[in-house]
Amino acid sequence: MKNKILSLFQQRPQQEIDLDEIFAKIKNTFSGGLNGLGGFNPRIGKFLIPLILIIFLVIWTATGLYRVEPSELAAEKLLGSFTNNLRGPGLHWFWPSPIGQVQKAVVTETKRLEVGFRTGPGGALQDVGEEALMITGDLNLIDIQLIVQYRIGDLGAYLYNVDDPGSPDRGIGEGFPDGLTLLDATEASLRQVVGQRSVDDVLTANKEAAQVATLIMLQDILDSYETGIEILEVRLQNVRPPDEVREDFDDVVRARVDKESVINSALAYQQDQLPKARGNAEKVTNAAQAYKEERILKATGEANYFNSLLEEYTKSKSVTRQRLYLEAMEEILPGVKKYVLDPENQGSLLQFLPLNESSSTGS
């Protein structure tokens, strides 16, 4: 029974048609009651009419029961006029049609608007070029795909303040401002914000700032329209140069990388060459140092040698001198050709020399 009431409620018909129907229903009930039963027993017929009326009234009253899901809120209208009552989750009663009307909407859900692209069935992304292409402050063209996340903040305002053709592709019916009103305001905000910035700002450096600026402007516009929509996030999903110029933008990125890499190679050269040069310098100075030490040590050694010799020599000069001389001769003479001459015959020395050797020994 309860389910039946609920289902009756959920298929609430339009009001004016309803008046007709009810009227017809009453008429039928009356005439049916009279023709069908009245003829047999007028006493029953007398009670029948109020009984039918009471049953009808009870059923009609019962259709005023309605349930609000945990994610929903319901707005109540009495005779077309919004009561300013919003009902939260649970079972409620309100005047059934035609006196009352209840409008429910999911308010906890975060909804999403896509600008510049659409997510098709199965998650396939489709570009919407004319929405995405816009002019930046430095008169460049840029493709921006954007996502707006929002929810219904004020259901009363959402339902009754703004006319909207709706957006069937997103499942938004006529009269709900998150249809074209939201799209209009988003496009106006985004393009104004982008128009105030340079293409590089939007592309890379200040994407965040652009998002925040768009969100603030969009919320301001929606608030001025009293849409009851609360913007949660504006996200620049995909910002890129148009296809026609993408190659050149990419080349700038590549050039930046090239610049880095050529500088890095120079830095690598620096890191490689400087230590080597310092090592070589150390090597050269160390060699020189070694040479210096060597020279000094050698000199000291030889000097000491001489000193030692001299010391002994001074003790017995003549003998030592003679000994040194003879020792030297012993050492030298075995390896050379020797001629012994008597000093008296010195004048005719030449005749002893073989002529063929004179040239080699003459010097």
Place this chain on the structure above:
Amino acid sequence: MRKLQVVIGVLVIAGFFAFQSLFIVQQTESAAILRFGAIQRIEKTAGLKFKLPIIEEIQRFDNRLLRIDVRIESMPDKDQQFLEIDAYVRYKILDPERFLLTLRDEITAQSRIGNIVISEIRRVVAANEQTTIIGGVPEKQVGGVTLVSAKTTEDGIPTREFITRQVLAGANAAVSSTDNNFGIVISDVRIKAADFPLSVEQSVYTRMRTERQVQAQKLRAEGEEENLTIRSLVDREITIIRATSEKEANELRGTGEAEAIKIFAAALEQDPEFYTFTRTLEAYKKTLPGTDTTVVLSSDSDLLKYLETPNPQNSLEK
């Protein structure tokens, strides 16, 4: 039974009149009550309302914020450069009587108001430069930092926002002028898009392309500049390091030599003659053997003087 039928008959007639005279004005509506086409009164609030049956009719008006999507128009700016302006209008019906008299319905309103707004936009666009229409100064502070763009209002250049406000003011003046007096108020006009016409687009792309090419070239040249700078600095440093080390090496060698000479000299000066003697003998040892040297010795030399006699006179006197 007859009595009952009379009651029913009365009820049916009463119901019919109630149905004819009672009507509901919705939250989103207002209603005009017309008698033979002439407006009697306006119901501006929602709820259950009355009218005279049969002779009075009702006409409903949307009292929400209504939307007009203005058609895209190509229009010249101050410098005769064309921009394609896509705008929308939000308006409200304030006076249903005037609205009904002048515009009759929303469809007519859309084209009439749309045209007025377009001509206002055309006027304002023609008075401004392209950059002013596209760009502007943000009027907000975000996170305590004022976002500043190249185009400012301080020196009298209006922003896009400012332009749309001019359009709004102009359009409102037009719709409420004595000629029109539509009974509406335009709450907002926004330029959704100000785009280049297709014919200009290609030259914009060309400009963008060359701008980027210059940028890429500049980056690469800067890279090369830094590369050469770093490398030459490295080379310079290496040269200095090498030269310094050579300088030090030579100085070391020099001081080594000097030290050695000093040590030698100090030792040798004690008896130069003895040094000459010993050093000469050393030189003999090194130079004479091993070659085809022929030495002619005198038989009365110190070495050979004993060869002929064990007692030469002049030997030990020296």
